[in-house]
Amino acid sequence: MTTTPPKRVTAADVARSLGLSRATVGFVLNDTPGQKISDATRERVIAEAARLGYRANSAARALASGRTRIVLLVLPDWPLDHNLRTNLDEAAHALDEAGYSLVTVSPHAGGRAQPLWETLNPDVVMGLTPFTREQIAAFRSAGVEHIVPDTSREDGFAFDELSDGPVVQVRHLAERGRTRLAYAAPADPRLAELRAVRLRAARAEIDRTHGVELVATVDVDTDTDTERLAEVFAAGADGIVAYNDDVAARLLGAALRAGIDVPGALAIVGHDDTPIAGLLVPALSTVRIDIAGLGRYFAEMALTAAEGLPIPEVRPTAQAQLVVRETT
Structure with missing residues (x-):
């Protein structure tokens, strides 16, 4: 029936x-x-x-006004980790309060679906990293008027500018008397660019710190945590700077299984202050960033573009705050 x-x-x-x-x-x-x-x-x-x-009738209203009140966020092909989820949640909430909907998309190489910027007619297309000239040309050809960040203007704030987190991690370990540091990051190839950004920051701070050296860099996943920890220990490392709390947790687990005293023989500091950091035993020292504030800033950038308002004068600093627990 x-x-x-x-x-x-x-x-x-x-x-x-x-x-x-x-x-x-x-x-x-x-x-x-x-x-x-x-x-x-x-x-x-x-x-x-x-x-x-x-x-x-939103479709009729959009046709009459020429506006859909949609912000399309084009995401790089990154895993949806704690920081990114927090960022998106805050941006979506801020936009919703202003009467806009946030839609996200992650284009994939070789994808056959029609791009959402062609089907949704968004008021704003924005990204967490700068767009290429080819991407901007594609947006323009689809009729998108507002693009954030726009390479023709100084209005961008890339996600990979996040913070001085690696600097804070290195300084903390040095203050704890650790002189031989290892840098550990996820093996996920999608994070190669962000991994390189944080490694450069950590390496630069190590080079500036008298008596501290970088003795190993390792890429870790769930199948290689024990092997990578063995490499770190074989290099004589007494401290680990972890790309994020997930990597730190994997190496902490491997160290405990191997009978290595943390933080006695090996100190570990994570990044992001995810919920798991405080639940681990021993609890993970880490750094905290105002990712929620960064999400609200992205929403503000989209709204200023959509409403034709001046670009915000104050950019978020995303300053890292040390959270000292038991692994250092």
Whole structure:
């Protein structure tokens, strides 16, 4: 048995029910400025629309206004870790409060799906890293007017500028008397660029710190944590700078299974202060970043582009804060 879907309630239905003109009802429901409509009439229209189950036709409204109130966030092909989820959640919440929807997409090489910037007609296309010229050309050809960051303007804030986290990690280990450090990162090839950014920052701080040297760099995954820890220990490392808390947790587990005293023989400091850091035994020392604030800043950048407002003068610093626990 098939059922006929219920007919969508329109502004004309609301007008007919109240005996008002469609224009008057339309002005109220669309909150059209400059119309002299009494408060009593507005209240009647809103109440009747709610009673009838009226919902605005977003497609028609977008066609009439030329705006979809959609922000399309083009993500690199990164794993959805704790930091990225927090960033997206805050950006989505901030945009929702302003009446915009956040849609995310991660284009893949060789993908056959029609790009969302062509099908959604977003008001803004934004990215966490700078777009290439080819990407910007594709957005422009699809009719996208607002792009953040736009290489023609100094308005970008890339996700890989995140913080001085590796610097804080190295300084903390040096202050704890650790002189032979290893840098450990995920083996995931999708993180190669971000991994290189953090390694450069850690290496630079090690070079600036008298008496401290980098003795090993290792890429870790769930199948190689024991082998990589053995390499770190064979190199004589007494401290590990971990790319994130996941890597730190894997090496901590491998060390405990091997009977290595943490932090006596080997100190470990993570990055991101994820929920697991405080649950581990021993609890993981790490660094915390205001990723939520960064997400709100991205939303603000999108809104300034969509609304034609000035670029925010204050950029987030994403300063790393040391969280000292038991592994250092």
